[in-house]
Amino acid sequence: MERLPLYATATRGTEPFLAEELETLGCKRIRQDRGGVRFFAALDEISRVLVHSRIAMRVLYPLRQFESQGAEGLYEAAHSIPWEDWLSRGSTFSIEATLKDTEHTHSGFVALKLKDGLVDRLREKWGQRPDVDTHNPTFHIVAHLAKTSLSVSLDLSGEPLFKRGYRTATTAAPMKETLAAAMLLASKYDGSEPFVDPMAGSGTLAIEAGFIATRRAPGLKRTFACEAWPSFAPKLKPLLEDIRKEAHAMVRPAPAPLLARDYDDEVLTALKRNVVTAGLPALRIESADATTADPPEGPPGLVCTNPPYGERLGTGGQKGMKSFFHKLGTNLKRWDGWRISVLAGNDAFESAFGMRPSSKQALWNGAIACELIHYPARLPKQPR
Ligand SMILES: C[S@@+](CC[C@H](N)C(=O)[O-])C[C@H]1O[C@@H](n2cnc3c(N)ncnc32)[C@H](O)[C@@H]1O
Structure with a gap:
């Protein structure tokens, strides 16, 4: 099975523990970074990471890396990505941008320019535009701009993995x-x-x-965004089902x-x-x-x-x-x-x-x- 290059984000300082965890979950070519870990995984290993990882915050699939300057550069970058290979008519999306040492001061502006590029491309391809859904989108797109280096990724997790669903009552200073x-x-x-x-x-x-x-397993009772992706769902869903069953049987x-x-x-x-x-x-x-x-x-x-x-x-x-x-x-x-x-x-x-x-x-x-x-x-x- 083909292994995809992925990036799991982590709270600073926890990267070594995440790298160890990814190794035990069968992932390959694991490389620690500041704030996350790069790795390669096939669909069954991805399913295992989503259900079993206790430390990963999000699992991202990096689509493209660009050199981008000005608002035009952002628009052109987003317009050049073949979104039609991922989204289908009826898919919704949201874009979140984070910035580090950039000419832009507002992450919302960067996200907006990227959205314009994506929407225009799909309108040209389909004759209609996809809808934005900031609450529960099919595709949560994560962009990071560091100086002029722009990376654009799809978030496989959807709701971040630290949201386990048990914190119904909060107190002062809870930790992730x-x-x-x-x-x-x-x-x-x-x-x-x-x-x-x-x-x-x-x-x-x-x-x-x-x-x-x-x-x-922390992800035993939740779903993940990539389960609804047209290109992943047919293969991923049965794998996830097996891994959930296996995880259920492990509980003691x-x-x-x-x-x-x-x-x-x-x-x-x-x-x-x-x-x-x-x-x-x-x-x-x-x-x-x-x-x-x-x-x-x-x-x-x-x-x-x-x-x-x-x-x-x-x-x-x-x-x-x-x-x-x-x-x-x-x-x-x-x-x-x-x-x-x-x-x-x-x-x-x-x-x-x-x-x-x-x-x-x-x-x-x-x-x-x-x-x-x-x-x-x-x-x-x-x-x-
Ligand atoms: C930083 S918070 C812990 C947060 C926790 N890790 C979480 O994720 O929610 C510290 C806790 O210590 C409790 N605390 C402070 N002094 C205490 C004491 N002498 N005995 C017992 N609990 C104490 C506070 O009531 C507070 O809930």
Whole structure:
């Protein structure tokens, strides 16, 4: 089967984990880039990536690369693409443009010029124009203009892959589902050991841990834009159906306990709602203060968490944050045998927390540069 050149986008810092994941899903010629990973995949491998990838945000099929100057250059580029090979009468589309160091200041203007080129070409070919649908288009076209280099791609995913459908209730500062999954994979979590997020917020890390533990493919219950593409659908649909069936059969009960804690009642209400929507009855929820709570009963496992960074906290400022991180570290030092991974977005975290890390990784939570800091399990103190 022919392998297509593709590009999966990723949260900054998660590219190595995405590359690893794509390799296990059978993709070939994998090359990391900043913000994504290039790879080659046949239709069955593409289907696997769409259903199983926990880290990819979108999967793009790059159509063409251009040198483009001025509004005319954008129009000409879009007009030269054989859109009629992809869209058919009745297909809808939308165009999203991102810009980096360009002569244009508005991405909307760039998208508009590209749209004009596409629409004119198809009108010339068909005698009618295709419709724009910004909500649920058959073809979501993604353009990126860096200086004068324009790339135009089709988005196979449709709705981004991080939209898993379980975040019905939101809280302050939730993280992307794909970032949470990357943190867990970076922490070598495979679902076989107990898991605790003591500051769970809307529950992203705990729910993603639940999906890993129960071997639930994140794309099991959703559809993808490329399933409706006339040139892909006849071959892709049966492949996707088989892969969904196979993924369904893989689901198992969680082999070890899963626990999400938070100390805020409103947050706990949202957390409960999300856990129910995610369909993870094995994930326990508790109200507890992370600076004083004991570990849960039973064998130790992984603590993986994303404490507040402080930029939103009114009281105490940076001094208050240092004291909070210190209390958190002092308490978690008592959790004998637990490995700890923390996504820290505050420079004061590491020294205030007070434990010696075994390794660190740079990760971005949106625009915030963070460090994922790993702490090895502490052995119980021997009586003298
Ligand atoms: C940055 S948010 C976590 C966001 C989460 N990763 C998500 O995706 O929604 C930090 C959470 O820590 C909770 N928190 C702060 N201090 C706490 C404490 N001492 N004990 C328990 N939870 C705490 C807050 O209520 C908040 O929900």
